[in-house]
Amino acid sequence: MELKKDAFGQEIWAYYRDRDSFEIVERDDGYFAISGGAKSYFAEFNEWPKHEKLAMDYVTGRVLDIGCGAGRNSLYLQKKKYSVMGIDNSPLAIKVCKLRGLKKARVMSIEEINFFQPKSFDTILMLGNNFGLLQSSHKAKKLLKKIYHLTSDEAIIIAESNNPYLTANPAHLSYHRLNRRRKRLPGQLKIRVRFEKYVGQWFDHLMVSSDEMEKIIQDTGWKIKKIISSKKSAYIAIIEKRNK
Secondary structure: OOHHHOHHHHHHHHHHOOOOOOEEEEEOOOOEEEEOOHHHHHOOHHHOOHHHHHHHHHOOOEEEEEOOOOOHHHHHHHHOOOEEEEEEOOHHHHHHHHHOOOOOEEEOOHHHHHHOOOOOEEEEEEOOOHHHHHOOHHHHHHHHHHHHHHEEEEEEEEEEEEOOOOOOOHHHHHHHHHHHHOOOOOOEEEEEEEEOOEEOOOEEEEOOOHHHHHHHHOOOOEEEEEEEEOOOOEEEEEEEEOOO
């Protein structure tokens, strides 16, 4: 990825250098949302939401942190003596991870994970709403099958998503209707990130209810073991192999 298109990474790089950081997310229907910036990507464990703290109890063995951002989760687990590989398609995010001390970090998209050998990992971490990196129902099934072969027999996926139906925002409800007309899941977003003069590339990001997630992972070798809820729309699924 060209650095001028790495808006997400530029946001993280700015925060790392103690500059003001913010994030604008643009949706393909013209809707814009402004977040608080990169601060949450650097949060210490005691600042994490409760459901994310609880999810750490399920981590075992060798960890692949998909969409690791600034390395918040990877660095926490590394301090706990886990073997952690962090991947992100943002070159600047990975640069920051390494500068912060993450031993194993690589610029890589989720679609490139065939790089790893079979049974390389015991835990796949997809926090920060990163189940959405699976992009769509169709692509999710293909990628989950790839992940199945990359992981040990007792492996788990710890995946965070947001239930898109827990909203009363008319703009979001209108987008759900638009997606249904386009034969897409209501929570399948097409978005891009903006920061200062940097504009990222458009990408699909999938938000699903737990029932939709269960349907998506059918026939991929995985099943939901447990749902960890939050006080808002976010939740974490603990997903295990069906051979267990």
